[in-house]
Amino acid sequence: MTDMQDLDTRWEKGTNELISRLLEKGIKFSNLKCLEIFGRDGTWHVSIFAKLVKSMEIWEIDEKWKDELQKNFSKSDIKIIDSIKTIKNNLELPKVDILLIDNPMNLYGNENSQENRYCEHFDMIEEIKKFCNKKILVIFNVNRHPFDYNLYPEWRKRREQFYMNTETDNLSIEFLHKFYEQLFEKLGFNIIFNINVTRVFFKKIDMTHYFAYYLELK
Ligand SMILES: C[S@@+](CC[C@H](N)C(=O)[O-])C[C@H]1O[C@@H](n2cnc3c(N)ncnc32)[C@H](O)[C@@H]1O
Incomplete structure (x- = not known):
């Protein structure tokens, strides 16, 4: 098992660098x-973005965060919903300029249902057009080098399927940008710019990144 001291997180620093x-x-x-x-x-990065933007809407599946969210973001529209299910099941979604996807790592959701068993941002990223008027800045978490990966064969399987790559324990940033560039182009977007910023180092290796893509509908 991993010693947590091997993890070097840059939560606030990473968000500020991205901004x-x-x-x-x-x-x-x-x-x-x-x-x-x-x-x-919302205390991890929503609080930082919320101070900058015109408006901030927040979705969260777990009812237990509702009061805190309402307290911390009194001007925000807050919804307690399964975001992935909502995105998949609705043709019309609120149009936004920035979509933050602070996706969990590994598999999550309902263990007993294939349909509601999610992985990273993989189950919703192809639906982002639904949020877009003309341009959209999409910010999501990408893990290029998961730790304790051998403990999670299902996670590996999902990553191999998604990235169409058998070496998902050590994906290069070049590979990942090429992958997302092709994905967004296939979805009907031109890429205005794309950048990445490290959020977490593991044993001094950059592991989790913010990927930010500014997209325009073709
Ligand atoms: C990394 S935390 C988000 C941190 C937050 N962005 C911040 O700035 O403080 C991930 C959150 O996603 C929530 N979550 C997991 N599955 C979800 C789903 N299907 N729909 C909505 N929220 C979900 C979890 O309950 C957890 O609170």
């Missing part, structure tokens, strides 16, 4: 409507 890079790219946060589909209590 600086997006500001340099010309993103004008104060004009933009934002939605986070994995809210928790």
Whole structure:
């Protein structure tokens, strides 16, 4: 098992670095409507984005975070829902300028249902068009080097299927950008720009990244 001391997290630092890079790219946060589909209590990064944007909507599956969310984000529209199910089952969704996808790692959801057993952002990323008017900035978590991976053969299987790659224990950033560039192009977007910022190091190796893609419908 992994010693947690091997993990070097950059939660706030990573978010601030991402925001600086997006500001340099010309993103004008104060004009933009934002939605986070994995809210928790919002203290990890929603709180940082919420101070910058025009409006922040937050979705979270677990009722236990509702009061905290309402307390922390009194101006926000907060929904306690299964985001993935909602995204898959609805043709019309709120149009936003920034979509935050602070996806959990590994598999999550209902263990006893294949349909509601989710993995990272894989079950919803192909549906992002539903949120988009003309342009959308999509920010999601990408794990290029999972730790304790041998303990999770199902996770490995899902990652191999999604990335169409058998070496998902050590994916390069180049491979991943190429993969998402092709995916978003296939979905009907032009890529205005794309960047990544490390969120977590494991044994000094960059493991989890923010991937940010600014997309425009073709
Ligand atoms: C990484 S945390 C989010 C942290 C949050 N973005 C912040 O800034 O504090 C992931 C959250 O996703 C929630 N979650 C898991 N599955 C979900 C689903 N299907 N729909 C909505 N939320 C879900 C979990 O309950 C957990 O609170």
